[in-house]
Amino acid sequence: MATRFHREYPKTTSEAKTSLLSQSDASVDFPTELYVGGLRIAVERARMAQDEFGEFKYYPTPKIVVDELLDDPAAWMTMLHELLHAVSELYRDWE
Numbered sequence: 001m002a003t004r005f006h007r008e009y010p011k012t013t014s015e016a017k018t019s020l021l022s023q024s025d026a027s028v029d030f031p032t033e034l035y036v037g038g039l040r041i042a043v044e045r046a047r048m049a050q051d052e053f054g055e056f057k058y059y060p061t062p063k064i065v066v067d068e069l070l071d072d073p074a075a076w077m078t079m080l081h082e083l084l085h086a087v088s089e090l091y092r093d094w095e
Contacts, residue, residue: 054078
């Protein structure tokens with residue numbers, strides 16, 4: 001017999017925000033490495049210049065650096081942004 005799951009979806013924007021905030025209570029550790037294909041990319045938190053949030057460095061080894069002063073949501077978004085730069089740079093010559 002198949003099991004059916006029922007989920008109540010929020011009806012208003014404020015209900016949706018409350019639902020998302022209650023789900024985000026579980027903290028996830030910031031990664032120290034990511035893999036794109038078989039390539040390992042180190043991830044570091046470090047102090048950046050005032051107007052910089054993060055950067056991707058290819059040489060000598062691939063590395064993403066995220067400003068250590070960023071709070072969690074901004075740090076995660078910056079890491080994703082830099083990961084997209086990494087994928088673009090690492091695979092730009094592939095056809």
